[in-house]
Amino acid sequence: MGIIEDKIKEDLMQTIFADTANIYDFIESRFALEDEKRNELIAKLNEFNNDLSLLLKSSKLS
Numbered sequence: 001m002g003i004i005e006d007k008i009k010e011d012l013m014q015t016i017f018a019d020t021a022n023i024y025d026f027i028e029s030r031f032a033l034e035d036e037k038r039n040e041l042i043a044k045l046n047e048f049n050n051d052l053s054l055l056l057k058s059s060k061l062s
Contacts, residue, residue: 005060009061013053013056027041
């Protein structure tokens, strides 16, 4: 079961990261962000990705 669970988690992480990139693209295309705000947005999205990655790595699928 470990290999299957790892594959599911990997696919889920790829989907989440792609969705996060889409969120960034959406915001970037619709709002005129100053460099400082753009950097804050990128930092928050990276933090979100890191937190989700840690959560997925430390949690068992049910």
